Amino acid sequence: MENTSKNINRREALRRTALVMGTALSASTVAGIMQGCKAEPELAWTPAYFDEPQAKFVSLMSGTIIPKTATGGAREAGVPGFIEAMVSKVFQEEQQKEFADGMAACMAWCNDQAGNEFIYLDEEKQLELAQGLDNAAKAQRLGIGEAPDDDQTKQAADFFWVMKELTVTGFFTSEVGATQVLQYKAIPGTYEGCIPLSEAGGKTWAT
Amino acid sequence: MNLNIKAKEQQTYDAIVVGTGISGGWAAKELTEKGLKTLVLERGRMVEHLKDYPTMNKAPWELPYGDRLPAEEAKDYYVQNRTGYTVRQSTKHFWIKDTEHPYTEVKRFDWIRGYHVGGRSLMWGRQSYRLSDMDFEANLKDGVAVDWPVRYSDLSPWYDYVESFIGVQGQNEGLPQLPDGKFLPAMEMNCVEKHVKESIAKNFDDRILTMGRSANLSQNHNGRSRCNYRNLCTRGCPFGAYFSTQSSTMPAAVATGNMTLRPHSIVTEVLYDKEKGKATGVRILDAETGETMEFYAKIVFLNASALGSTWILLNSTSDVFPDGMGNGSGELGHNLMDHHFRVGASGNIDGFEDRYYSGRRPSGIYVPRFRNVNEQRTDYIRGFGYQGGASREGWQRSVAELGVGRQLKEEVTTPGEWRMGLTGFGECLPYHENHVKLTTDKVDKFGLPTFVIDCEFKENELTMRKDMMQSAVDILEASGAKNIQTYDNIGGPGLGIHEMGTARMGRDPKTSVLNKWNQLHEVPNVFVTDGAAMTSAGCQNPSLTYMALTARAADFAVNELKRNNL
Numbered sequence: 001m002e003n004t005s006k007n008i009n010r011r012e013a014l015r016r017t018a019l020v021m022g023t024a025l026s027a028s029t030v031a032g033i034m035q036g037c038k039a040e041p042e043l044a045w046t047p048a049y050f051d052e053p054q055a056k057f058v059s060l061m062s063g064t065i066i067p068k069t070a071t072g073g074a075r076e077a078g079v080p081g082f083i084e085a086m087v088s089k090v091f092q093e094e095q096q097k098e099f100a101d102g103m104a105a106c107m108a109w110c111n112d113q114a115g116n117e118f119i120y121l122d123e124e125k126q127l128e129l130a131q132g133l134d135n136a137a138k139a140q141r142l143g144i145g146e147a148p149d150d151d152q153t154k155q156a157a158d159f160f161w162v163m164k165e166l167t168v169t170g171f172f173t174s175e176v177g178a179t180q181v182l183q184y185k186a187i188p189g190t191y192e193g194c195i196p197l198s199e200a201g202g203k204t205w206a207t
Numbered sequence: 208m209n210l211n212i213k214a215k216e217q218q219t220y221d222a223i224v225v226g227t228g229i230s231g232g233w234a235a236k237e238l239t240e241k242g243l244k245t246l247v248l249e250r251g252r253m254v255e256h257l258k259d260y261p262t263m264n265k266a267p268w269e270l271p272y273g274d275r276l277p278a279e280e281a282k283d284y285y286v287q288n289r290t291g292y293t294v295r296q297s298t299k300h301f302w303i304k305d306t307e308h309p310y311t312e313v314k315r316f317d318w319i320r321g322y323h324v325g326g327r328s329l330m331w332g333r334q335s336y337r338l339s340d341m342d343f344e345a346n347l348k349d350g351v352a353v354d355w356p357v358r359y360s361d362l363s364p365w366y367d368y369v370e371s372f373i374g375v376q377g378q379n380e381g382l383p384q385l386p387d388g389k390f391l392p393a394m395e396m397n398c399v400e401k402h403v404k405e406s407i408a409k410n411f412d413d414r415i416l417t418m419g420r421s422a423n424l425s426q427n428h429n430g431r432s433r434c435n436y437r438n439l440c441t442r443g444c445p446f447g448a449y450f451s452t453q454s455s456t457m458p459a460a461v462a463t464g465n466m467t468l469r470p471h472s473i474v475t476e477v478l479y480d481k482e483k484g485k486a487t488g489v490r491i492l493d494a495e496t497g498e499t500m501e502f503y504a505k506i507v508f509l510n511a512s513a514l515g516s517t518w519i520l521l522n523s524t525s526d527v528f529p530d531g532m533g534n535g536s537g538e539l540g541h542n543l544m545d546h547h548f549r550v551g552a553s554g555n556i557d558g559f560e561d562r563y564y565s566g567r568r569p570s571g572i573y574v575p576r577f578r579n580v581n582e583q584r585t586d587y588i589r590g591f592g593y594q595g596g597a598s599r600e601g602w603q604r605s606v607a608e609l610g611v612g613r614q615l616k617e618e619v620t621t622p623g624e625w626r627m628g629l630t631g632f633g634e635c636l637p638y639h640e641n642h643v644k645l646t647t648d649k650v651d652k653f654g655l656p657t658f659v660i661d662c663e664f665k666e667n668e669l670t671m672r673k674d675m676m677q678s679a680v681d682i683l684e685a686s687g688a689k690n691i692q693t694y695d696n697i698g699g700p701g702l703g704i705h706e707m708g709t710a711r712m713g714r715d716p717k718t719s720v721l722n723k724w725n726q727l728h729e730v731p732n733v734f735v736t737d738g739a740a741m742t743s744a745g746c747q748n749p750s751l752t753y754m755a756l757t758a759r760a761a762d763f764a765v766n767e768l769k770r771n772n773l
Binding site for chain 1: 566
């Protein structure tokens with residue numbers, strides 16, 4: 001907490017919003033604000049399908065899987081909005097339900113692990129949780145390492161696998177991911193089948 | 208009265224071509240270039256070269272939903288979607304909506320279609336292989352179905368002719384089972400494909416690996432630009448660098464001034480004059496207005512696709528032809544074939560970590576048929592070829608192989624392992640009981656009868672598949688591959704999108720529908736030169752053979768017209 005007055009202002013703003021919207025803040029949101037160690041995450045798009053906690057969770061989880069470095073990460077590339085579009089429009093009803101249930105399990109798992117909601121944790125802790133989920137998912141799906149045995153972790157890991165799939169798909173088909181992190185040529189012009197990696201641009205082709 | 212005569216004159220041409228896909232475009236080009244005023248009928252909408260390729264220049268991030276279809280929209284494509292690759296944001300406008308074109312599956316049959324000018328010539332895989340005498344003689348030697356009425360020597364000059372016009376890149380290999388052709392320089396193989404080619408040469412004396420022969424231009428050709436290695440062919444090519452009706456045959460037909468193209472024209476039957484014993488033209492249903500019209504001509508070419516052409520003939524009934532035009536043999540609608548595929552193996556190849564490629568080549572490699580060529584197997588007849596290729600794994604490996612966070616982002620920039628894949632394409636025998644028939648129990652939105660399709664792969668195909676998988680493993684093992692994975696996911700017939708047969712060629716009118724010139728035995732001025740004509744399937748991708756049969760039949764038809772024989 002560096003700026004108490006700012007925090008108070010934000011709290012005040014939230015209170016006003018709640019009044020305007022005529023809705024009460026959820027207990028967990030209030031807990032997060034009261035703890036106040038991390039700013040309420042901002043959304044880069046207006047969710048139409050996810051509710052606000054879901055949208056924030058998807059946003060920060062995708063940003064943890066592919067963070068901003070010298071190049072933009074998942075959030076900068078619009079991946080959270082992509083994920084919402086995929087889940088709300090492309091997924092079948094059954095997959096949508098699985099995704100929502102899985103997300104709830106994953107949120108709860110993170111809470112149990114860290115004693116706070118994922119979205120209010122610092123980046124280091126978020127990364128640690130994502131790594132734990134990634135390992136659990138790989139163990140479960142690929143038999144690499146020790147698979148989780150409790151239902152909540154299993155469900156959280158399954159959700160994470162889908163979440164990671166959506167995140168990398170959204171990111172590496174985005175302009176930032178394809179052209180800045182990987183390399184992309186709209187019109188290669190020629191084909192060279194067997195050249196040194198360095199002469200082929202030195203990086204993975206996006207397509 | 209005068210008005211009627213004039214109207215009839217206006218609806219009279221020298222020739223009518225039904226369909227504008229691979230073979231229809233060829234019929235249009237050949238007939239118009241030989242001076243025939245030709246009406247070309249297409250059941251679907253107009254697709255103009257370049258103008259109607261809305262996605263041809265779209266980058267990945269310009270396609271919504273990562274190029275996938277929303278679930279609600281995908282419902283319309285419940286059969287087309289079975290391929291797993293055809294219906295995308297970038298290509299959906301070229302595939303029919305199954306909700307609009309229903310049929311009945313007695314057993315699963317995946318009928319994958321595009322109804323528009325250019326047909327599947329726009330979305331085809333472009334693989335272009337000749338059949339050989341091993342194929343043309345196969346039925347006779349095996350005592351299967353009926354003998355082809357032609358041999359390789361009949362088609363060879365026509366293969367030369369069509370290859371020279373469309374442009375096929377590839378390598379001559381001097382194989383009796385896969386004849387050489389008139390090829391543009393072959394596209395290059397990548398490091399691992401070259402390695403597997405060498406490994407095969409070292410370890411096997413019955414098989415080779417060659418560049419897949421495809422109708423992609425490796426150099427400028429006939430006024431068309433060479434390939435620019437985007438590998439986005441199925442969206443329509445801004446360079447006209449692969450063969451399609453639009454890029455190749457249609458411009459040639461238009462240039463003659465002899466072609467009238469009429470989209471939205473569903474041909475419902477071929478008209479027959481009992482006195483003359485000939486067809487007089489066709490009846491159409493205008494898909495936009497619902498109006499019924501008739502057009503007349505001296506000859507009719509049916510190029511509506513194997514099942515499309517057979518549908519028209521089965522629907523052309525009269526007292527002379529109660530079971531469909533030209534169906535005296537009872538074989539019309541029978542002997543439906545497709546290639547069976549989706550079986551093979553892939554594996555990682557080490558040792559080329561410092562090598563990569565640049566550009567996206569639009570064709571893979573090919574391992575021509577090597578079974579039942581010299582030695583005869585006892586477990587199955589005929590054979591298969593492999594299509595495939597090697598590439599380095601890309602970002603798709605992130606989920607299973609890479610971690611998360613900054614680490615993922617760094618690791619993904621180095622290309623992953625080299626992986627070589629081989630997919631078998633096998634011959635399917637012509638079985639009389641694999642057939643289609645018309646029903647009025649289910650009609651389409653125009654009230655027209657629909658197909659009941661009853662087709663399955665049988666023991667010869669299923670036995671062959673075991674070898675298709677194992678031989679792929681053998682090749683990969685001989686190439687030092689690791690982590691070899693096999694697969695066999697047969698799906699339904701039709702998935703190969705190589706429907707063949709149902710109006711087969713043959714020597715005897717009692718057992719076949721078409722003669723050696725692709726004329727209906729019973730109605731000599733009606734020609735069928737698409738996949739319906741196939742007497743057997745071979746294991747090669749068949750489109751090039753349709754082109755050669757079409758050019759040959761058109762030449763014959765025009766000569767016969769000149770001699771007043773038609």
